Amino acid sequence: MKLFQHAYHKFLQTSQLRLSIYFFIVLLPLVIISLYVNNRANQIIMQKTTEQTQDKVESVMNNLELSLHHFETLTNLIAANHNINEKLKVQGTGMSPRTIVQYSELLQELWNISAVSLVASQITIYQMETHTMISTKYGGKRIESSAERESFASLSRLADQAGTFLMPQPQEGEGSVIADIVEANSISLVRRLTAFPDQNKASLLFMTLHKNTLRTLISPLLNSELTSLQIKNREGETILSLPTTDSGGNRDRDMLQVSAESSSYPIRLEVFRPIEEIYQETKTMRQFTYLIIACSFVLSMLISWGVYNRIASPLGRLKHAMKGLIGGDYDIRLLTRRKDEFGYLMDSYNQMAEHQKHLIQDHYEQQLRIARTELTFLQSQINPHFLYNTLNSIYWTAQNYEAEEISEMVLNLSHFFRLSLHKGQDTFTVEETITHxxxxxxxxxxxxxxxxxxxxxxxxxxxxxxxxxxxxxxxxxxxxxxxxxxxxxxxxxxxxxxxxxxxxxxxxxxxxxxxxxxxxxxxxxxxxxxxxxxxxxxxxxxxxxxxxxxxxxxxxxxxxxxxxxxxxxxxxxxxxxxxxxxxxxxxxxxx
The missing domain is CATH 3.30.565.10 (Histidine kinase-like ATPase, C-terminal domain)
Incomplete structure (x- = not known):
């Protein structure tokens, strides 16, 4: 409490501190409005960006659904192709010459379909009984690894449950063959062929969407290097993630996330965009706002210091000098180069003090013993009219700067001088003395x-x-x-x-x-x-x-x-x- 009282007392005594605080109070609404406008602009930009991105995501999802529908239709055609189903019917688990011929003819069929297709970049069939993979990209290959065979068996069981599904991105440790089938930066659709009802003899069909087709679909969303997107299934498994590599810079950023669910397929499209990138358009405006605020505070400090230095400080010096003069010290002088009202007032004080000193030394002290008239030389002979006008000018200057206390002090000082020097009289009535x-x-x-x-x-x-x-x-x-x-x-x-x-x-x-x-x-x-x-x-x-x-x-x-x-x-x-x-x-x- 004492500390607060001391601070408040110091605040009342220090004109420069009060002027600075008053200027800050004047600037405070402008600062608040500037920050509010800046923040509101960011909110509007964020809202508009979210709405635009949401529209783009929904549009891309509709186009993706249409492409997946064509994609699924092609897989249905392959699954219903009689020649393909017949060539998948082999006897035994070994690779007989007849089986090799059938697989060669099957590979030729798949090449023909891939050549005329505009959406499929790769078609692969995996025959469960012979553990053979026939691909338009890698040709024929027999799977010998038990781990890879188990991976295909898991996909077969999943196809029995879901029918046709989009292949999630391979996890670490998953078979390298499956990783080759599911191309990076693309989408692969998996379904089971019905050539054999027996699960152990079933075949799996893998079809990969053409990268150019996919790039055309999602290009409206990837309009910057920092934007990323993911396609996930309902289990949260990632089907597609672009870009495939992340330097880690986006992990530490606040991101805007916009998503859309597919009404036809169990997938969700998510787009991530750094908020910092969205606000990049208003970054310069924010920097200028902060610069203007900082400059305003600096200017308010300089102006308050200038006001104090030009008004309050000279008045303090004049008060100190007058206090000494009243106490009998006639050697105090006010050094100034100012040419305004304060300069005139200080020069007048110097002349008054010098004149008063000379009166005491050269006249009053010598004439005091012989004449009562020497009393008139105890007071200064300053012209009251000009002194009063000078103080009046200072008073209105202080009023313009809203320095009420300084205004009242100058006004009272003006009246004090005016009565002190009024008409050169040596006496006042008691009433005039009290007023003075x-x-x-x-x-x-x-x-x-x-x-x-x-x-x-x-x-x-x-x-x-x-x-x-x-x-x-x-x-x-x-x-x-x-x-x-x-x-x-x-x-x-x-x-x-x-x-x-x-x-x-x-x-x-x-x-x-x-x-x-x-x-x-x-x-x-x-x-x-x-x-x-x-x-x-x-x-x-x-x-x-x-x-x-x-x-x-x-x-x-x-x-x-x-x-x-x-x-x-x-x-x-x-x-x-x-x-x-x-x-x-x-x-x-x-x-």
Whole structure:
């Protein structure tokens, strides 16, 4: 909780951080909309690709069914061919000369059928009794291996159950002869011939679909190197897989899978396409979107830094310089090359500080002993009209950047200067003095995040009484800086005025940290020292720099109001401080 409070306090104090966050908040909806549009575009592309691929798969499946139907019709014709069935009827298991002649004539028949067929690339008959394979591709061959004979026997049993079926791709370890019959990248149909009803004497017919025919059928689906397809039976066994080799790259990719079931055959066609390949069309758009988002955040950081550097930072420097000036340090200068309103304001401050320093050194200190008019040289002679216009320009610049706190601070600073320099008067009424102080206190309240509030207790009969200009400013400044700066929202500053025994009583009271006993003794010593002087206080004659503002205040009071005027400090460490000014009414005349 403390960490959060510290972060929040830092957030309120750091203008640059707030500006950056505000810019990010402005950019956030644009980023969300850009990402949403990007994602929605991908969804639409995926939907359209799925629909198009589904249409292609169904179209290919219809054409494949038609080709398989022609394929099956050809196998039926071969199975019903009387000459072929007669030539398969041999006596015994041996290879007699008659049997060899019959098989030669059978091979010639198969060659003739394959030559005129547009769909079959290979026709093979396996005779179970003699274990002989007759193929248009390999000729005649007797199967001697018991494992291969058992493989053919298994296919025969499967043909008894299913009738005609598509041959699954051979598994590892399966007979090499069957692997030769079932060509790679093609489909083979298997059925049993009815020349012999006895299963041990039955024959198996293998017919392989022509590769060119198959390639023409499936070419609409294989439109990229990364697309693959499979034809499987209902048991999940692979009948055809293209491409036959896989480098392993597709295994690690997310794939779009589209499938279609055959209504005439127990097969399913599945097509796999990498999702990355589908999104390739929008890849450039996504990259530009991310680049724009990144550039936007970078630009927002640069703009916020520029705004801070051009507005908030100069105001901070000006505030620090003015704080030093109020404290009596006239050697602070603001270095700038700017030609805008801030440049003019800083140059004006430098001129004011330099002028004020010269007034104190060359005029005020020399003339203070002989004339009351030297008080006018304690204030700067800056032209209030141009200074006010400059601050007003800064105020509207801050408004354009929506820097509300900066706008209010500049506005109050403008009013503060305007009243401080108004008409060159040396005195304000009590009411005008309170108005003047209020502008300064509003700046400090914003500066310290409203850690204190101000209560004014001004009696009606005191409002029109004139008092020396800037008389309360150092007291209020010390109360805020040294007393209330560390408060966390419960600080109270009370400014009151009333009449008592022919004197105007003005008090500045705070509930801040208070003043230590040693420090309080030093303050009383300075007051006694000023009251004991027979001539007005001179800064040039005093080598002491401590309590500079208090010495100034006491000297001006005594010179303007005479020895009857006094100032009292009452303070308790940890409780607060009360400063009381007693000004004789006989000397409070408006000049």
């Amino acid at each position: 102080l209020n502008y300064y206190l509003r700046i400090q309240q914003i500066r310290f995040l409203h850690c204190f509030h101000v209560v004014y207790e001004i009696h009606q009969e005191t409002k029109t009484i004139p008092i020396l200009k800037l008389l309360l400013q150092p007291l209020v400044e010390n109360a805020v800086i040294h007393g209330l700066e560390q408060m966390k929202g419960d600080g109270v500053l009370i400014i009151s005025s009333f009449l008592k025994q022919g004197k105007l009583m003005i008090t500045v009271q705070d509930n801040g940290s208070g003043i230590s006993e040693q420090r309080l003794q030093s303050i009383h010593q300075v007051i006694q020292e000023i009251n004991g002087l027979t001539a007005p206080f001179s800064f040039l004659e005093s080598p002491k720099k401590e309590l500079y503002g208090l010495r100034n205040l006491c000297s001006r009071m005594r010179m303007f109001y005479g020895p009857e005027a006094c100032i009292r400090f009452e303070s308790q460490l940890g409780v607060g401080t009360t400063v009381t000014l007693e000004l004789p009414l006989s000397s409070t005349t408006d000049e």
